[in-house]
Amino acid sequence: MTARASGSDAIVVGAGIVGASCAAALSRDGWRVTVLDRAFASAGTTSVGMGHVVVMDDSPEQLALTAYSARLWRELRPQLTKRSEYDACGTLWIAENAEQLAALEGKRATYASANVRAEVIDSRALRDAEPGLRTDLLGALLVPDDAVIYPPGATLDLLDLVKQNGGAVRDGADVRAIVDHGVVVGSETLRADVVVNAAGAAAPALTPGLPIVPRKGHLAITDRYPDMCRHQIVELGYLTSAHAMTSESVAFNVQPRSTGQILIGSSRELVGWDASLNRALLQQMLKRAADLMPALRDTSIIRVWTGFRPATPDKLPLIGAWEQSAGLWVAGGHEGLGITLSLATAQLIADQIAGRKPVIDPSPFSPMRVLLQIPVEAHS
Amino acid sequence: MTLRRFDIMVNGKPVSVRSGSTVAAALLSADQSTFRQSVAGELRGPVCGMGICYECRVTINDVAQQRACLRVVESGMRVETGAAGA
Numbered sequence: 001m002t003a004r005a006s007g008s009d010a011i012v013v014g015a016g017i018v019g020a021s022c023a024a025a026l027s028r029d030g031w032r033v034t035v036l037d038r039a040f041a042s043a044g045t046t047s048v049g050m051g052h053v054v055v056m057d058d059s060p061e062q063l064a065l066t067a068y069s070a071r072l073w074r075e076l077r078p079q080l081t082k083r084s085e086y087d088a089c090g091t092l093w094i095a096e097n098a099e100q101l102a103a104l105e106g107k108r109a110t111y112a113s114a115n116v117r118a119e120v121i122d123s124r125a126l127r128d129a130e131p132g133l134r135t136d137l138l139g140a141l142l143v144p145d146d147a148v149i150y151p152p153g154a155t156l157d158l159l160d161l162v163k164q165n166g167g168a169v170r171d172g173a174d175v176r177a178i179v180d181h182g183v184v185v186g187s188e189t190l191r192a193d194v195v196v197n198a199a200g201a202a203a204p205a206l207t208p209g210l211p212i213v214p215r216k217g218h219l220a221i222t223d224r225y226p227d228m229c230r231h232q233i234v235e236l237g238y239l240t241s242a243h244a245m246t247s248e249s250v251a252f253n254v255q256p257r258s259t260g261q262i263l264i265g266s267s268r269e270l271v272g273w274d275a276s277l278n279r280a281l282l283q284q285m286l287k288r289a290a291d292l293m294p295a296l297r298d299t300s301i302i303r304v305w306t307g308f309r310p311a312t313p314d315k316l317p318l319i320g321a322w323e324q325s326a327g328l329w330v331a332g333g334h335e336g337l338g339i340t341l342s343l344a345t346a347q348l349i350a351d352q353i354a355g356r357k358p359v360i361d362p363s364p365f366s367p368m369r370v371l372l373q374i375p376v377e378a379h380s
Numbered sequence: 381m382t383l384r385r386f387d388i389m390v391n392g393k394p395v396s397v398r399s400g401s402t403v404a405a406a407l408l409s410a411d412q413s414t415f416r417q418s419v420a421g422e423l424r425g426p427v428c429g430m431g432i433c434y435e436c437r438v439t440i441n442d443v444a445q446q447r448a449c450l451r452v453v454e455s456g457m458r459v460e461t462g463a464a465g466a
Contacts, residue, residue, distance in 0.1 A: 223445040225445065
């Protein structure tokens with residue numbers, strides 16, 4: 001699997017931000033890349049998420065991968081256009097109680113071990129940084145290099161890099177199957193040395209056996225309130241909500257957008273592909289937001305919607321060769337971190353295809369691990 | 381019902397209004413036709429007058445994005461329009 005012939009064909013299935021990133025990395029390596037999407041660029045999960053570039057430490061592997069990918073985003077920034085809306089606003093992980101306050105220093109040290117700048121700030125500094133928050137919060141960990149982007153814009157920027165390198169993007173492609181060294185589109189079979197399945201939450205439909213399930217989330221966006229929210233703000237308990245593969249949970253997460261709007265999350269539930277609003281859960285999510293950020297009580301929410309995160313049972317993405325099908329690589333299962341992790345995912349795949357040594361150890365993310373693990377968690 | 385007049389503050393200046401009128405009506409009768417600016421900087425003012433179009437949003441007593449057509453003037457009310465980009 002070290003095929004490297006310059007100008008050989010590669011097909012990426014899925015023009016979300018992960019597929020676009022993979023296509024950009026492969027085209028940079030000299031592959032002649034075709035991106036196929038059943039709808040159009042960023043039509044799926046990419047356009048309904050929050051758009052954070054955030055370092056997370058749920059596990060050492062997640063920390064290594066998010067820190068690496070956040071660095072790749074900073075390096076890519078000069079090549080992004082205005083439509084990517086890259087805003088290095090930083091993240092504030094807020095502590096509500098003494099136990100969480102005590103945990104901030106450990107989190108800072110963990111981030112430092114991955115060469116990620118972070119700083120513990122006290123309650124007064126937090127009030128200055130975010131006057132809209134509840135005033136009795138005890139402190140926060142500030143991660144200044146985290147950023148917010150507009151994922152559909154960034155996806156288009158990445159696809160433009162693919163086109164500049166001679167690649168093509170085909171919308172409305174009726175992708176029916178991935179076969180050895182090829183993809184069946186409608187009645188024709190396109191041949192390629194390398195195929196990347198980056199079909200997001202729909203990836204298992206093309207590669208049976210991938211343990212990816214849709215994990216639904218709600219988001220709400222306010223009218224424009226410039227300066228009300230200046231950082232991405234996350235409650236320290238967020239990882240608990242994200243980690244437990246339980247039926248329903250909410251966790252406070254807000255983001256400033258370039259328009260002055262505030263994006264409010266988050267919820268998680270396993271309900272298959274039912275995209276309808278769960279009003280009780282939405283209410284719980286918004287109550288949590290208003291509790292931690294009382295300034296939000298006076299805002300108008302202009303839109304709410306749902307989307308599906310591609311979740312895996314062990315909370316790590318699936319990145320690497322899928323040896324059950326010749327030439328096939330998988331780039332998926334990023335759950336809520338697809339925007340952050342898209343660039344590192346692409347680089348790990350491109351490096352392994354080219355026979356280069358990746359910057360971080362790719363083995364924890366190999367999709368082949370699923371053959372040794374528990375089956376996909378059942379959901380109602 | 382007796383009609384009386386009192387002042388509200390519009391962009392920091394006193395404007396005489398009639399009790400019972402909406403903020404939108406009060407602003408229009410004071411020749412204030414620009415209520416806000418769009419993201420692209422276009423000038424906007426009330427269109428529907430009944431809470432549907434959201435074109436008449438102003439800041440009332442420091443709370444942004446309030447529909448002027450749905451709020452009745454109150455003594456001491458402070459209104460800021462978006463002519464300066466708010």
